[in-house]
Amino acid sequence: MKNSQKRNQKTSKYIKIAVLCVSFIVIICMMFFIYNDMKDKKHHTVYDSADNKEYSSIEVDGKDYNYNTGLINILFIGFDSSTDIESLEAKNSNTGENGRADSIYVLSLDRRNKTMQILALSRDTMTDIEVTDASGQVVGWGKDHLAFAYSYGDGKDKSCRLMSDAVSNLVNNIPIVYYCAANINSLGTLINIVGNVEVQVPNDDLKQFGPEYEKGQTLIVDESNIERFVRFRDIGTDFSNEGRMERQKVFLEAYMNKFKQLAKDEATIVKTTKMLSTLVTNISVGELNDFISLYAESSFDINSDYYKPSGENKTGQAHDEFYIDEKAFQKLILKMFYMDSSLS
Structure with missing residues (x-):
């Protein structure tokens, strides 16, 4: 009888220990998942933006605004590398040696109203970007040049996602799902x-390159001079990116007008589709064809539908810095991406 009681007591003891162990494991697992969930929420990505509804309705000066859900926002990036895209993929480096973003544009297509707008962002814009360590792991957010967000990636899709995150964060976390990045080697294909x-x-x-480059002159931009016209700047001159953005604007106007005239031609569609292989993009061939069709039907005026944030240029310790006028930029964001809730 005593032996039986001892066995029962021992068994009961083991059961209690087992229950405690299981409970401990469950608690550890719950803490692990809660931690990861919190970490994921802190690690903002372009895909998180699409699911994060905080951007969908906002209040400014007592008025309510709703995000225009008819918009398709595409981030276009020109990065300063001449390395072939295939080589970047093979290298898959996270060391920041694969270029910085020279040109940053958000093309916003309104599929309901058949309109189009462009937001031009200076590479020198000081804003929050995601910073990675030497292994490529995101370690947090910090204020730096918008252009540097690209360099923290692999020169390809990771760089584009980091840029998309930074731009989305800058414009009230609106979703920027699509991206398209071109390097120096893509310019010839683009003009052709x-x-x-x-x-x-x-x-x-x-003007140092000849009288044809003086202000007011009419210039033919072709494969031989496109890089000079849209990319060159004197890095020894303060705020030289401002002048480059002026040239890029007039080039965009001329290029977009001509592309619209040719957009429905089969040859143009074939050329544009072939160019996808020379770009870093998450746009599929089918999506590209849909975007071209929408683009051809959409109205665009460079004088009223092209926006560049106002702000102040400052000389930094190592690089030029541009600080956006936050109040004016908030109005611009509302104008481009939102609708008065009382009218929607």
Whole structure:
């Protein structure tokens, strides 16, 4: 009888120990999942943006605004590397050696109203970006040049996602799902889609290259001079990116006008589709064709539908810095991406 009681007591003891162990494991697992969930929420990504509904309705000066859900926002990036895309993929480096973003544009297509707008962002914009360690792991957010967000990635899709995150964060976390990045090698292919374009030179930044580059002159931009016209800047001159953005604007106007004329031609569609292989993008061939069709039907005026945030340029310790006028930028974000809730 005593032996039986001892066995029962021993068994009961083991059961209690087992229950305690299981409970401990369950608690550890719950803490682990809660921690990861919190970490995921802190680690903002472009895909998180699409699910995060905080951007959908906002209040400004006592008025309610709703995000325009008819918009398709595409981030276009020009990065300063001449390395072939295939080489970048093979290298898959996270060391920041695969270039920075020279040109940053958000193309916003309104599929309901058939309109189009462009937001041009300076590479020198000081804003919050995600910072990675030497292994490529995101370690947090910090204020730096918007252009540097690209360099923290692999020069390809990771870089584009980091750029998308930074731009989305800058514009009230609105969803920027699509991205398209081109490097220096893509410029010739880009111009050959539409052929030569005619522009009026907006400043004297390039006059050292000849009288045809003086302000006010009419210039034919082709494969031989497109890099010079849209990319060159004197890094020894303060705020030289401002002049480059002026040239990029007049080039965009001429290029977009010509592309719209040719957008429905089969040859143009084939050329544009082939160019996908030279880009870093998450846009599929089918989506590209849909976007081209929408683009061809959408109205766009460079004088009223092209926006560049106002702000102040400052000389930093190592690089130029641009600080956006936050109040004016909030109004611009509302104008581009939101609708008065009383009218929607």
